[in-house]
Amino acid sequence: MEKKKRTKTFVEEISAIPGGEGIRLCIQCGTCTASCPSADRMEHTPAQLIAMARADMRSEVLSSNAMWCCMSCYLCTARCPRGVKITDLMHALESLAVRERLSSGQTLTPTMYKSFNYFVRSNGRLSEVWFMARFYLSTNPLRALGLIPVALGLIRHGRLSIKASKLTPEGVNQLRNILGKAESLGGVS
């Protein structure tokens, strides 16, 4: 990717992403942080992350593990008294972090998401088994050993299927054309 000189502030950059515009409205009340089921695992709480972004601490924000801890439960968004779409904001930060290759090494979540997307991108639907296999092979396969009891339960009850339901070849092609075009349009903002 061609490196352009940044003319926008970090807040302007975030505001251009759908759902990111609310960052200017935050009053730092901390309701998001208090509502978050993952806040205790974050290097910076959601409210801190917003304050840092507004202080233009771009690389600190984008290399934080915080947004990768977000489980998209939307409790912060439902409760925010200023109507900030905090979950969307977290997704916006995640996509910027990936684009700039700054995503935190402290979490396996970006790798997990990419393994997931790989199958959606190539087949149009997800096979849970192959997705898990790809993820564990690309991180630490030994971690999968701890999952043997879970896997056995699923196999015994016919819930781990190696075949995925499929689109027609025309459907797969159509989807690839759509996604290929989308990827050429330089992001959502």
Add this chain to the structure above:
Amino acid sequence: MKYYSYFPGCSSSEGGAKAYDKSAQAVSKVLDMELIELDDWNCCGTTPYSSIDELSSFCLSARNLSLAEKRGFDLVTPCSACYIMLNRTNSHLKEYPKAKAKVDEALAAGGLEYHETIKARHLLDIFVNDVGYDVIRAKVKRNLQGLKVACYYGCQIVRPKLGFDDPELPQSLDKLVANLGADPVPFPLKSRCCGASMIISDEAAALDLIRMLLNSATSNGAECMVTPCPLCQLNLDAYQIQVNRKFKTHFNLPVLFFTQLMGVAFGLSDKDLGLKKSIVPVKKVLAKYP
């Protein structure tokens, strides 16, 4: 007969939640509804796609909505993640014209258009609002009186505020269960997070949340749990063994899809409802209610 376009989602079609699809179809038949599967639908992309590439995520859902638009019925899904992605796409396309223009351009590359006329709805919404509690109650054949049920909604069926029920203290599933003749128990964590896909990348974080949910449900006397979300069901059912190993607990709480409990009340067979696909066995609890 009422007709709907049906979007099963990956986990209910060939994945771990096949019993959800099966029981949803069986129960719909009893309620005089037909769920017509959308031809050639694609994965909604869920959180992984919207976190990494939002524009493509909108396009994934826009393709499905566009296919549904050709047919014209509301698009119904039993999956909370698909439900939120379809709704999010609809609302974002309306709210952000710049994003809409890019999505239109991408869809055109596949020869498609989308005019935002399709409503994406959750199966639970259809049952309680289109069919209605009275009709459901009239179909009950098996007496479940005394069966204590924790109604677990999860997150993405009620939040952010796109839904048909309260974002924090929803009631629709409790009322549905009461109309089936069973007893919903108080369950303060009914719309809290189960850890979702973090169960894969950060198992410890998700197991903490699953333990809290199981604890809250059982300490309120629940004999089983019902949920309208495939991922919640998987986490609470298949990973219960991991919670017990990690925290030295002894949870043994069956977790059903809400459509399975409806089918049980309607007198449908175990096979039609895929009851044997549950990891924590369901049979013993239901045996008390012949």
